[in-house]
Amino acid sequence: MCDHDAAMSRPAGMTRRQFIRSVIATGVVSFSVPLLPARGGAAARTAPGTVERLVTLTVNGMRRRVDVLPNETLAQTLRGKLGLTGVKVGCDRAECGACTVLVDDVPVYSCSTLTHSVLGKAILTVEGLASPGGELHPLQQGVLDEQGFQCGYCAPGFLMTALGYLKTNPDPTRQQLAHGVSGNLCRCQDYDKILTGLLRGAEYMRRG
């Protein structure tokens, strides 16, 4: 362990925790530079480094007023503040796709999307698929008819990704659809039945 300590040598008087924090802070600043607004640019409406916290989101066709922290992810807002717990968090690092929602019809990982970046855009979660009367969306109905998914934790993400993909390719082959949803992970690994269900749903969508 001695070599390790030597390798992590730090300035005198600084604790290990302070040292690590300073390294992380340096990294954050370096990474964030391209994201910072240009001086005197469009972001000049609010004080530097701040955002309006009480915002309006358009979610599942409804306008929702919500208090959003600057560093809050869309998954946190949807799950924790709007009660849309159909949005699942599987990895929190854009690896598994369980948190996928549509933003202006495009699938995004909500765990890795800041809520403030989607203001004014149309957000659709799995809760917004079925009709208010309870009639399932054709995509949901297709999966239901084929008994798709096992534990179901990945299901909302797969449905939203598939819906986004089908908007660009309504009549895909099995292989094309597999590529279209390949950013989503199913740990039960019942991929065959998932694809069969989603293809059935695509067929129902085409039939209207």
Added chain:
Amino acid sequence: MPTDAALFTPNLTGRDYTTPDLRAKLTGAARYAEDFRAEGMLACRLLTSPMPHARVARLDTRAAQGMPGVRAILTADELPPPADSVADSGATIKASPWAEPALSMEPLHQGAPVLAVAAVDDATAVAAIEAIEIEFAPLPFVTDPLDSLRPGGPDARTGGNVWLPPARAGEQAAVGRLKWTDEDFRAAGPGRLPMGKAAAEWSYGDVEAGFRQSALVLDESFVTPNVSHQALETRSTLAWWENGKLFLAAGTQSTIQTVPAIARWLNMDPKDIVFLSEYTGGGFGGKITASVSVIIPALLSRKANAPVMLRVTREEEQYIGRARPSLAGRMKAGFSPEGRLLALDLFVVQDNGPYEQQHDAAIAGRMGSLLYQPQAMRWRGVPVLTNTPVRGAQTAPGGLQVSAFMGPLLAKAARRLNLDPLDVCRINAPAGRAPVGPPRPDGTLNAATSAFVREALDKGAQAFRWGERRARPADAGTVRRGIGVATGCFVAGTVGFDGLFVITPEGRLRIHCGVGNLGTESFSDVQRVLADAMDVPWEACEILWGNTARHLPWSCISGGSQTIHSMSRAALAAALDARRKLVGIAAATLGGVPEDYDVGGGRVFRRGDGRGLSLGEAARRAIELGGAYDGHECPDDVHGMTRTAVAALAGQGLVAVARDAFPRDGQSYSYVAAFAEVELDTETGMYRITDFHAEADAGRVVHPRAFGGQMVGRSMLGIGHATTQKWFYDTRYGLPVAKRFHQTRPPTILSMPERFTWGAVGIPDPQTPVGARGIGEPPTGAACAAVLCALAHAMGDDAFIRAPVMADAVLAAMEPENGKNRANRPRGLSANV
């Protein structure tokens, strides 16, 4: 054993249907543990060990405790002492001093929880963790079991490095110290597993005589990977207390059986625990009952006097979730000229992780004896402790590994003997009431209830067109094809659990189900048997599951794929109890004797004139008659938790309750034969699985789509072990490098074989009245081994000695100087490289 026709007529059983939980999963209405909310809920965060083995030298939480919003800090000294427990048989199980604690001041692996903080929100809890002053004093550590077995090698625990069997009957296994000699290591030679003193062993037959009689003797070594379960739902838990009762929402594989597990951890009366687990986001053996993630928020909630939610991150799941132990095996196998396995000497070193003894190595011996039917066999094993994350049973524990050991070995033997690998699988396959090791105290072997593996091999070979593919000429050029066939097996059923349902005055069947819902759909599928036995439409049935406040009966754990077998028997037993009560009520109401009556079409009626009662009328009469009819009396042989449930349901209708007392002669196992074809690019090392077929022998198929889902999903798990999944360690500091999905590389939808089919022999098991056995486990080993066999066919028999086989191993094997020399295999017999 009565025939099934005398007990129920399969009508719903064997047909596809929509399970009652699916709609909620597709609409977002399904509530998993982390979806629960409670008024005043606090957030819990863990402080975990940054080192593989250390002692907490200094801990000061005062600054954190004084922070606004911090409500409680839980440390190891506040944990209740481990409690003894009483098994169903009445035997006392002594609390183990070696068991995994919820919190520890001597963490035994990186990520082990040291303390926990409850605060008003996550950010405050994280800030409090940062404010805690803590110093760790490093202790010796080991991450590779062979390093610990070397003379003077490090011990993972201060008490020793291996699990040793009980010294005397009635005692329990304990951690002790075992080191091998330098000569043990030298004698193995390069590329072969050293074999020193074993911790445990058994044998039957004359192994040495078997080798002497053999036309071919192979001596092979192979290493399987450590693979984390990593269910998509991490093990988050919400805990709160009301009037002295503990309420817990957590995803586990078992509902009712989790209650006594929690009670043991917390030293509580099970009657004071209410457990909610309606939906579980995957388990694969990693969430069978309670674990530290359930205990920590429960204790913090009591201390803070508020609900506490522990959200487990993906990285924490890697540490406090579970993982399949790597096994290193050495197999000496002797074959007759026809390919029959005359003798098998199997030596297994198990990477046990730091805590409870894992049984993969032992089960590998048992499954090896069944699956390959060696005429003589010796098994030896050493479970070695390491400072790596906690291990637990994962789909087909030991079963997967022994298939990975033996599948390629059988294929190699076939090629050396100029035989078809399919024929070698077939000649060694278990059949009928096949014997199973280890031997009993009297030296005899146990027997399987049935085995139709040859039928599965024949049917699968036809579907895969094995003969046609085998006859294809060898590939020329840089792309090579390989084909493989292998078998897998695992335990597939237990007996003796309880069934419980109520026929309501409205004439509906309200089925109380203690089985967990982890996605296999067995919680619902077994009730199809009940509906058939009662001759009612499925729409007349309602299932209550996932909440012990709903008065659930004692059920099997949903692990080891035993539910379909065990709980279809229990469901049938309860249905027979209902039928007995219905004809009794009819006779008491309409005259005559019970034998004059029958049940069917939603009625109990007299044979001949058809007079009778609807189920609703009979239920109302049951309430009037009372006693056993409406649950005011309960059979003596059911479990105590079932009796509690029956007492709560008394007076609500006709209460049907019974323990599965159907006879069974033998042990229940299921089997799969798998076939794979790979296409391998020798220039890049990349390969694809172009075709795959799995054929099951698991008795009667109760729900084809769910059965097929298990065949696909569990095969994919095995394929992941063969192709991509493993741990990777920084051995200098004993720290894992592969911790997240993109590093551990579970199969994605694009990893699927280009063509994937499955089938089932479908012959009912003669030793269970429904004829059904579990299917979740055996595809895993069969698929893993079939892919390894196909790779060995494409690359050469000695091309690799470790799974998964990744591009670097392929390229290394293609180097001319490495082609036939085991010593040049990259990175020896370590798993985490």
